[in-house]
Amino acid sequence: MYAARTTVAAAILLLTAGAGAAAEAPAGASSCTGCHAAGSGSAAMRALGGVAQTDIAEKMMAFKSGKLAATIMDRIAAGFSEDEIRAIAAWYAAQKP
Amino acid sequence: MRATRRSFLKGAAATMLPLPAFAQGTGPRVVVIGGGFAGASAARFLKRADPKINVTLAEPNRTFTSCPFSNHVIIGLRDPGAQQFGYDKVAADGVTLAYAAVTAVDAQKRSVTLADGTALPYDRLVMAPGIDIDWKALPGYDMNAAEVIPHAWKAGEQTLLLRAQLEAMPDGGKVLMSAPATPVRCPTAIYERASLIAYYLKSKKPKSKLIILDAKDSFSQQRNFQNAWKELYPDHLEWVSLSQGGNVTAVEVATRTLVTDFDNFEADVANVIPPQKAAAIAQAAGVADRTGWCPVEPLGFESLLVPNIHVIGDAAMTGAMPKAAFAANAQAKVCATAIAALLRGAKPAEPRLINTCYSLVAPDYGISFAEVFKPANNMLVDVENSGGSSAVDAPPAVRRLEAEFAEGWFKTITREVFG
Numbered sequence: 280m281y282a283a284r285t286t287v288a289a290a291i292l293l294l295t296a297g298a299g300a301a302a303e304a305p306a307g308a309s310s311c312t313g314c315h316a317a318g319s320g321s322a323a324m325r326a327l328g329g330v331a332q333t334d335i336a337e338k339m340m341a342f343k344s345g346k347l348a349a350t351i352m353d354r355i356a357a358g359f360s361e362d363e364i365r366a367i368a369a370w371y372a373a374q375k376p
Numbered sequence: 377m378r379a380t381r382r383s384f385l386k387g388a389a390a391t392m393l394p395l396p397a398f399a400q401g402t403g404p405r406v407v408v409i410g411g412g413f414a415g416a417s418a419a420r421f422l423k424r425a426d427p428k429i430n431v432t433l434a435e436p437n438r439t440f441t442s443c444p445f446s447n448h449v450i451i452g453l454r455d456p457g458a459q460q461f462g463y464d465k466v467a468a469d470g471v472t473l474a475y476a477a478v479t480a481v482d483a484q485k486r487s488v489t490l491a492d493g494t495a496l497p498y499d500r501l502v503m504a505p506g507i508d509i510d511w512k513a514l515p516g517y518d519m520n521a522a523e524v525i526p527h528a529w530k531a532g533e534q535t536l537l538l539r540a541q542l543e544a545m546p547d548g549g550k551v552l553m554s555a556p557a558t559p560v561r562c563p564t565a566i567y568e569r570a571s572l573i574a575y576y577l578k579s580k581k582p583k584s585k586l587i588i589l590d591a592k593d594s595f596s597q598q599r600n601f602q603n604a605w606k607e608l609y610p611d612h613l614e615w616v617s618l619s620q621g622g623n624v625t626a627v628e629v630a631t632r633t634l635v636t637d638f639d640n641f642e643a644d645v646a647n648v649i650p651p652q653k654a655a656a657i658a659q660a661a662g663v664a665d666r667t668g669w670c671p672v673e674p675l676g677f678e679s680l681l682v683p684n685i686h687v688i689g690d691a692a693m694t695g696a697m698p699k700a701a702f703a704a705n706a707q708a709k710v711c712a713t714a715i716a717a718l719l720r721g722a723k724p725a726e727p728r729l730i731n732t733c734y735s736l737v738a739p740d741y742g743i744s745f746a747e748v749f750k751p752a753n754n755m756l757v758d759v760e761n762s763g764g765s766s767a768v769d770a771p772p773a774v775r776r777l778e779a780e781f782a783e784g785w786f787k788t789i790t791r792e793v794f795g
Contacts, residue, residue, distance in 0.1 A: 307728030309709035313702045314732065314785050316792035324784045350778050351744050355730055358748025358762030
């Protein structure tokens, strides 16, 4: 909990600081681009940079709860807490598209 | 040689440009050994984590040939060229490319020696050398034998040899595969390969049959694979488990015979997937233990045996993470972030990692396995109640979608690593 809140704080700091490409991604975020790589992807596997935080977070929470049907994201979302999901979403929202 | 120097200069220029004059040449040095999914990712993400780090990627080949999707090449569904990637974009990120094999690692002096004698000093070393075939593990199966009975577990010539043999085989032939005990590179790909070979036989040489002789009684996504085999390939694929006598104990090359404890199996085409270990340079550097693999800690993949050396990808022994391209890329990114932290005197943060493995049981029938990992007890373990296989009762539409996502994954990951 504490660590997750710190990473949220870090992500908000990053947002207010503007750029900062070297700022560390919150736990788990770097794995996402294995499928959702910048500058590529399809409608189903879209790049995450610059996507609204609420959009990413709500979809991940819906995958986690099973409200949104998925082939694989339900199994992945299940591995993250709500705080972790919000931190990851905030970080991607602050990245360049 | 000339191009090596050119790319070296290009890399040097790219690293110098954005730096203030006082910082020139004073940035920390990281050498990365191996330009596969793990090493090339690590090199690029080190530059991204901190452009001041001088990153050199040592890789003997100018072209990388991907193992993922090489099973499609084997059955003629994919052009071998679609598997190949160069390092131009990696160099453009400011990584210095040294197109040479590494012959020695001196952990005391923190220096890597290239085949031409060049010494590359490092503050941190990332080893991503991949696997070697363990040529001593299976009697009768040595490097010469592999020219007759391919392993095709390193993509390239071996992939094409197996393809040529399958193409030349008359209808009615018998194909044998032998599967080793784990750990090995991408164990699920064994069963993807078996599925796609069965698909090829069913559609092109329907009187032929594939038999898998396995040193195991169970494997990842077994229910999904076996259900699909029953449905799609009842006459073309037979799996012989360890307890059914599937353990191959020797190979007789002259007769293409695989020997088990109970029987001799003669093949028209044989594919031996032999036991493996971390590549020789990892053994020489002292980062591999008696298992042949390299134990690492879970925050930055630093070797548990030799300080300042990090091991990622197939050579590493991480706990629960399998040896697979997605995992290698995920490890590389965590490793790069951790090294950047260590070089500025900070402690690496606690990571989470994901692995996703897609397998095709037919070109339009995909299944997947996903896992989320966290550090515990100095290794990586699965996060509780997460991950798992595609639903066993998934409808055909989902199988088709997962086949599409498998191709989508290959496009995105190769773009992130090489594009």
